[in-house]
Amino acid sequence: MGDLTGEGPVLHPDVVPLAFLLGSWTGEGEGTYPTVSRFSYREEVNFGHVGKPFLTYSQQTWSLEDGRPLHSEVGFWRAVPAGRVELVLAHPTGVAEIEEGTLAGPSLELTTRAIGLSSTAKEVTALSRSLRVEGDTLYYTLQMGAVGQPAQQHLRAELRRAGR
Amino acid sequence: MGDLTGEGPVLHPDVVPLAFLLGSWTGEGEGTYPTVSRFSYREEVNFGHVGKPFLTYSQQTWSLEDGRPLHSEVGFWRAVPAGRVELVLAHPTGVAEIEEGTLAGPSLELTTRAIGLSSTAKEVTALSRSLRVEGDTLYYTLQMGAVGQPAQQHLRAELRRAGR
Numbered sequence: 001m002g003d004l005t006g007e008g009p010v011l012h013p014d015v016v017p018l019a020f021l022l023g024s025w026t027g028e029g030e031g032t033y034p035t036v037s038r039f040s041y042r043e044e045v046n047f048g049h050v051g052k053p054f055l056t057y058s059q060q061t062w063s064l065e066d067g068r069p070l071h072s073e074v075g076f077w078r079a080v081p082a083g084r085v086e087l088v089l090a091h092p093t094g095v096a097e098i099e100e101g102t103l104a105g106p107s108l109e110l111t112t113r114a115i116g117l118s119s120t121a122k123e124v125t126a127l128s129r130s131l132r133v134e135g136d137t138l139y140y141t142l143q144m145g146a147v148g149q150p151a152q153q154h155l156r157a158e159l160r161r162a163g164r
Numbered sequence: 165m166g167d168l169t170g171e172g173p174v175l176h177p178d179v180v181p182l183a184f185l186l187g188s189w190t191g192e193g194e195g196t197y198p199t200v201s202r203f204s205y206r207e208e209v210n211f212g213h214v215g216k217p218f219l220t221y222s223q224q225t226w227s228l229e230d231g232r233p234l235h236s237e238v239g240f241w242r243a244v245p246a247g248r249v250e251l252v253l254a255h256p257t258g259v260a261e262i263e264e265g266t267l268a269g270p271s272l273e274l275t276t277r278a279i280g281l282s283s284t285a286k287e288v289t290a291l292s293r294s295l296r297v298e299g300d301t302l303y304y305t306l307q308m309g310a311v312g313q314p315a316q317q318h319l320r321a322e323l324r325r326a327g328r
């Protein structure tokens with residue numbers, strides 16, 4: 001992401017409440033869904049900033065079984081007044097989405113605001129996530145409604161901060 | 165973007181028609197819109213791949229006047245059958261969008277399929293772009309409808325391939 005993850009600029013005051021996310025995170029997670037077999041993955045997540053009122057974000061997972069790349073997502077976390085957060089994401093599966101929610105200390109709860117699907121994307125109707133940082137450990141869960149299934153738990157992972 | 169831009173994997177056959185985009189591109193562009201003064205920018209664009217049927221994409225612009233970061237966008241270019249292309253993008257302005265269109269040789273014409281806006285985003289109603297590569301030069305124009313203005317030319321740039 002080139003300059004997007006450089007740490008040269010001063011952190012914008014609006015994103016100071018999100019500073020606990022900054023850095024590179026690695027760890028493992030597991031996924032479940034009625035339409036697929038349970039799977040385990042390795043994950044790398046990067047939060048950076050460019051001095052503007054948002055964090056840059058990229059994520060990648062790989063199969064723990066054979067190392068092949070699984071999912072990835074990229075986008076931006078926008079800090080807005082009154083403890084609100086807006087997450088703007090692109091997925092290579094043909095999904096563009098916005099989640100919004102609230103920040104309470106080092107915990108975030110986000111739910112679907114908008115989902116756009118490309119012509120060939122699988123149907124996704126809901127995406128929400130909970131994220132919490134304790135020291136250098138990040139825990140998240142992701143709930144998804146997709147391919148005719150109601151919104152339900154899909155992913156859960158625990159990551160460790162590898163660097164800032 | 166870490167492994168997302170690694171060139172280790174073999175290019176997926178579906179994205180061979182988009183291989184002319186791969187690499188890092190730098191150059192300059194200019195922007196116009198009824199609601200802002202004409203502005204000039206420096207730009208860096210990166211197209212990569214991970215061996216799956218899409219290209220990874222990140223873009224950043226900086227003011228030519230004072231070097232401050234201006235826009236950025238990140239996402240994925242999906243090659244789909246019959247010369248169709250789907251572009252999935254996240255913008256830090258609170259816009260998540262999908263554009264779709266056709267590939268003809270090294271030229272792409274994409275128009276709005278879906279636009280999602282966060283609660284605090286400015287209104288954007290249409291985004292389309294034309295992109296063409298001649299050797300190691302990339303030309304693009306972007307048309308936008310926003311903040312009550314009809315869709316119209318907004319950006320034009322010429323970039324040179326700095327590396328693959």
